[in-house]
Amino acid sequence: MIKYIFRRIIAIPFILVGLSVIIFSFTLFLTPSERVAVFINSPDAFQYVDVDELIEQYGLDKPFPVQYANWAQGVLRGELGWSTSLRMPVSQVLRQRIPATIELMLLGQIVIIVSTVFLGTLAAKKHNQWVDNVIRFGVTISSSVPNFVIGLFLLIIFYVGLGWFAPGRLGVSAMDAVYSEGYTIYTGMHLVDSILNWRLDVFKDALSHIILPTIAYAAGPIAASTRLMRSSMLENMKRGYADTARVIGLREKTVIDRHVRRNALIPTVTFMGLLVPVLLGGSVIIETVFNYPGMGMFIVTAAKGLDFAAIIGASLAVCLIIMIANLAVDLLYGVLNPRLRQD
Amino acid sequence: MSEILRVERLSKYFSVSRDVFGKSKHFTPAVKDVSFSICRGETLGLVGESGCGKSTLGRMIAGLLSPSGGSIYFEGSVIASAQHVVKAKKPNIQMVFQNPYSSLDPKMTLRGILEEPLKISRYNKEQCSRRIDELLEYIDFNRASLTKRPREFSGGQRQRIAIARAIATNPPFIIADEPVSSLDVSIQAQILNLLLDLRKELDLTYLFISHDLGVVQYISNRVIVMYLGRIVEMADCQTIYKSPQHPYTRLLIDSVPIPDPKHKQAFDLSVTNDLLMPGQLQGCLFKNRCPEKMPVCCEQEPNLVSCGERHLVACHNRCPENNACTIVEI
Amino acid sequence: MKIIKKLIRQPLSLMGLLIILFWITIAVFAPLIAPPGENQDPYMMIRHSYSTVPTAPSEGIPFGTTEGGYDIFYGIVWGSRTAMIVGLTVVTLASLLGVLIGGIGAYAGGTVDYVTMRVVDLFMSIPFLIAVIVMTVVLGKGLDKIILALVVFSWPDYARVIRSEVLLVKKQEYVLASRLMGGSHLRVFLTHTLPNSIHPMIVLVSVNFGKIILIVAAMSFIGIGTEPGYADWGQILNFARNWISGIPGEPFKYWYTYLYPSLAIFSFVLGWTFLGDSIRDIMDG
Numbered sequence: 001m002i003k004y005i006f007r008r009i010i011a012i013p014f015i016l017v018g019l020s021v022i023i024f025s026f027t028l029f030l031t032p033s034e035r036v037a038v039f040i041n042s043p044d045a046f047q048y049v050d051v052d053e054l055i056e057q058y059g060l061d062k063p064f065p066v067q068y069a070n071w072a073q074g075v076l077r078g079e080l081g082w083s084t085s086l087r088m089p090v091s092q093v094l095r096q097r098i099p100a101t102i103e104l105m106l107l108g109q110i111v112i113i114v115s116t117v118f119l120g121t122l123a124a125k126k127h128n129q130w131v132d133n134v135i136r137f138g139v140t141i142s143s144s145v146p147n148f149v150i151g152l153f154l155l156i157i158f159y160v161g162l163g164w165f166a167p168g169r170l171g172v173s174a175m176d177a178v179y180s181e182g183y184t185i186y187t188g189m190h191l192v193d194s195i196l197n198w199r200l201d202v203f204k205d206a207l208s209h210i211i212l213p214t215i216a217y218a219a220g221p222i223a224a225s226t227r228l229m230r231s232s233m234l235e236n237m238k239r240g241y242a243d244t245a246r247v248i249g250l251r252e253k254t255v256i257d258r259h260v261r262r263n264a265l266i267p268t269v270t271f272m273g274l275l276v277p278v279l280l281g282g283s284v285i286i287e288t289v290f291n292y293p294g295m296g297m298f299i300v301t302a303a304k305g306l307d308f309a310a311i312i313g314a315s316l317a318v319c320l321i322i323m324i325a326n327l328a329v330d331l332l333y334g335v336l337n338p339r340l341r342q343d
Numbered sequence: 344m345s346e347i348l349r350v351e352r353l354s355k356y357f358s359v360s361r362d363v364f365g366k367s368k369h370f371t372p373a374v375k376d377v378s379f380s381i382c383r384g385e386t387l388g389l390v391g392e393s394g395c396g397k398s399t400l401g402r403m404i405a406g407l408l409s410p411s412g413g414s415i416y417f418e419g420s421v422i423a424s425a426q427h428v429v430k431a432k433k434p435n436i437q438m439v440f441q442n443p444y445s446s447l448d449p450k451m452t453l454r455g456i457l458e459e460p461l462k463i464s465r466y467n468k469e470q471c472s473r474r475i476d477e478l479l480e481y482i483d484f485n486r487a488s489l490t491k492r493p494r495e496f497s498g499g500q501r502q503r504i505a506i507a508r509a510i511a512t513n514p515p516f517i518i519a520d521e522p523v524s525s526l527d528v529s530i531q532a533q534i535l536n537l538l539l540d541l542r543k544e545l546d547l548t549y550l551f552i553s554h555d556l557g558v559v560q561y562i563s564n565r566v567i568v569m570y571l572g573r574i575v576e577m578a579d580c581q582t583i584y585k586s587p588q589h590p591y592t593r594l595l596i597d598s599v600p601i602p603d604p605k606h607k608q609a610f611d612l613s614v615t616n617d618l619l620m621p622g623q624l625q626g627c628l629f630k631n632r633c634p635e636k637m638p639v640c641c642e643q644e645p646n647l648v649s650c651g652e653r654h655l656v657a658c659h660n661r662c663p664e665n666n667a668c669t670i671v672e673i
Numbered sequence: 674m675k676i677i678k679k680l681i682r683q684p685l686s687l688m689g690l691l692i693i694l695f696w697i698t699i700a701v702f703a704p705l706i707a708p709p710g711e712n713q714d715p716y717m718m719i720r721h722s723y724s725t726v727p728t729a730p731s732e733g734i735p736f737g738t739t740e741g742g743y744d745i746f747y748g749i750v751w752g753s754r755t756a757m758i759v760g761l762t763v764v765t766l767a768s769l770l771g772v773l774i775g776g777i778g779a780y781a782g783g784t785v786d787y788v789t790m791r792v793v794d795l796f797m798s799i800p801f802l803i804a805v806i807v808m809t810v811v812l813g814k815g816l817d818k819i820i821l822a823l824v825v826f827s828w829p830d831y832a833r834v835i836r837s838e839v840l841l842v843k844k845q846e847y848v849l850a851s852r853l854m855g856g857s858h859l860r861v862f863l864t865h866t867l868p869n870s871i872h873p874m875i876v877l878v879s880v881n882f883g884k885i886i887l888i889v890a891a892m893s894f895i896g897i898g899t900e901p902g903y904a905d906w907g908q909i910l911n912f913a914r915n916w917i918s919g920i921p922g923e924p925f926k927y928w929y930t931y932l933y934p935s936l937a938i939f940s941f942v943l944g945w946t947f948l949g950d951s952i953r954d955i956m957d958g
Binding site: 402405406407431433434436437438440441442445446447448449450459460463464505508509511512 | 845846847849850851852853854855856860864865868869
């Protein structure tokens with residue numbers, strides 16, 4: 001297992017280089033003057049200097065490997081270019097937006113895991129009874145509703161109809177509180193920061209804004225992973241070890257909670273790992289629907305404004321997030337599956 | 344009798360573990376330094392327990408695996424040598440596999456299965472249909488079954504189809520890899536008799552691989568006994584059953600069940616369950632299971648030496664002073 | 674044939690088949706159901722006005738119009754054609770590409786397999802939607818570009834599935850036997866390996882058909898998909914986004930702008946999900 005993790009960590013830089021080459025190669029579709037934005041980091045450079053001079057300066061007429069090397073050096077220093085759509089350096093946008101998306105993703109993952117384990121276990125325990133059928137039907141339906149339709153209807157019901165929750169990330173007063181003196185931003189995730197600053201009003205406001213996107217975000221994945229959890233629970237309940245546990249005299253509840261569920265979780269965890277890219281993709285839509293200023297909305301804004309520096313920087317950030325998440329899932333996998341720990 | 348196939352110092356190694364960078368770290372020999380030859384019209388039985396390398400040997404001769412060392416000659420010309428398999432111009436060597444359920448393509452009809460080798464060998468339509476009729480006659484099928492698919496046949500029927508497919512293009516040499524071990528005993532005899540009939544009629548040469556000495560005795564002229572990738576004994580069929588020399592051969596013969604309650608096993612099986620660990624490759628490989636172990640067995644690997652007419656054995660006990668015997672080079 | 678019989682017997686799959694059949698009919702007879710105007714590109718939605726406000730259903734305009742006066746009924750009818758065309762093209766091309774790359778990689782084994790699988794891993798670690806967005810931004814707007822981007826990023830799924838099948842099948846003895854007869858690799862691959870490893874693809878294709886439509890709709894919904902006015906369900910829904918809050922006192926005034934296109938997308942995807950799930954159940958059991 002240690003060898004395996006070690007091999008995965010060694011692979012990360014290689015994958016990053018591979019991905020960044022792919023991502024940067026997209027700029028080949030652009031003209032050198034469009035490409036300039038990927039290289040510069042402040043508006044001054046744009047205003048007072050001739051574009052041709054910039055092209056020369058950054059070697060944009062040189063062969064691809066030279067350009068890539070120049071760009072990669074900048075990236076390593078944290079320079080990701082100038083976002084024309086948001087009028088900020090891309091790295092600064094990312095610093096604000098990444099925590100927002102991760103906050104949404106983490107909350108989404110928690111909701112997904114908890115409801116998957118709960119619903120999957122319930123459906124398997126009540127196999128072929130009405131509870132099971134209801135869950136199965138709900139799962140099929142909700143995996144067919146696109147998340148933006150779910151999002152729209154959540155907004156229509158809870159914002160337009162009931163007026164409970166609003167789109168956006170924070171209300172006006174909470175926003176003031178966050179940017180006031182004496183409020184320290186630790187992680188950029190409002191739910192965490194507000195607790196650390198002990199501002200429960202901010203916490204409540206942030207929660208009320210993040211609830212709807214989380215539901216819209218999680219509905220599809222919950223459906224898919226519940227289906228998986230249910231079938232893998234059913235399969236494990238039939239295995240010999242479960243019968244052995246029953247024969248020893250353990251109660252059915254203990255058999256399921258302690259033995260079956262643990263084994264059934266293994267494929268589910270694999271699935272959760274595969275889910276990270278799906279969730280990040282989903283954030284593009286959910287954040288747009290709910291006007292939630294995270295990476296996804298940034299990508300959409302950038303795409304609409306043909307803001308290439310932003311697109312490339314954001315793609316790079318997305319890939320990095322996914323790789324870190326995959327590593328975390330691998331570790332979790334080792335904890336759950338002792339067979340992997342030996343080796 | 345003329346020689347049809349000759350195997351010289353054939354070896355095959357498989358890697359068992361890899362290091363961090365994916366390079367092979369340990370190798371295990373599946374077949375090591377095996378030499379023998381087969382004459383035309385002969386049936387050579389290859390016996391040994393599962394994992395002794397007999398299937399690997401068969402697949403190397405068929406050209407499905409490339410040897411790690413040594414060479415194979417067919418009718419005098421090299422067909423495989425270290426890391427290299429010569430592409431055959433004609434399908435001279437065909438195989439009948441152990442499992443008739445996976446050796447026939449489930450998506451094909453009987454006609455498709457029998458036609459395939461003929462089409463590959465460029466038979467025209469008329470030749471094809473004539474040959475298929477002949478094949479059906481050999482295996483005693485009627486034309487009506489031509490449209491059926493493998494799942495509609497029984498295990499014995501499937502194995503007959505596999506045999507018909509193997510002989511379709513008149514190859515002189517057939518490797519039968521455990522052709523009856525997955526069949527009922529009653530069906531086994533049918534298949535063995537079919538193989539015997541075909542041998543007589545078509546002048547075939549067989550390499551017959553099996554773990555079952557009883558079956559091998561029934562069909563073979565000569566027998567090779569393998570243990571952990573090495574030949575431990577080789578002799579004519581009658582010789583090996585009458586006077587087996589290697590303790591492993593005696594163990595095998597003794598483990599053929601005899602349906603007589605009064606029959607006592609002559610061989611002491613009590614010391615035979617200790618298997619060899621990967622680190623103990625020094626000396627005779629059979630030492631841990633051998634009831635007649637001597638000190639020399641742990642130090643030196645016995646050579647294959649002659650101990651009678653057309654009879655070779657690799658055991659220190661049969662030839663205590665190694666240099667006194669003639670080491671046979673094939 | 675047996676599969677179709679079984680599919681008809683199950684209520685869920687029958688429903689799925691009926692929904693799909695319904696949309697196929699709509700797509701095929703679109704010119705009769707919603708005749709386009711003369712000298713008009715039929716795939717561009719009919720515009721009744723340049724009004725900035727949606728107009729309610731009325732005679733001749735059964736589902737009302739979106740902002741900009743686009744006919745919702747016309748958009749939904751012709752949008753079914755868009756969905757069918759995109760789905761069919763993407764699924765066909767991507768599965769062909771995936772089967773070829775994954776199948777050949779697995780059949781060849783060794784380094785070829787290793788390299789193809791690393792490429793597949795790389796593609797699968799990029800979020801599909803984001804990748805497609807980035808690619809369409811670079812390539813420009815339009816259905817053909819979306820199709821291209823979808824194909825480029827959806828083949829690895831098929832490659833992965835076919836690979837694991839081929840790895841199993843190529844060890845089967847009938848494959849070895851065919852090689853022994855002197856059959857070429859190409860022949861063995863085409864006559865034995867592929868036919869025996871292809872059937873999990875059927876499940877994947879039917880599930881992915883719905884997914885592809887979801888992605889296209891999602892792209893148009895966020896405004897990065899087809900050009901404005903193109904008959905495409907996601908686009909109609911995009912027009913509806915500004916009107917979900919209605920007007921004060923009448924929160925659901927513009928219900929028709931979002932209800933009809935949502936239903937269209939939902940039912941279409943539901944049909945394919947039902948079908949895919951049922952096929953999977955039949956094949957597993």
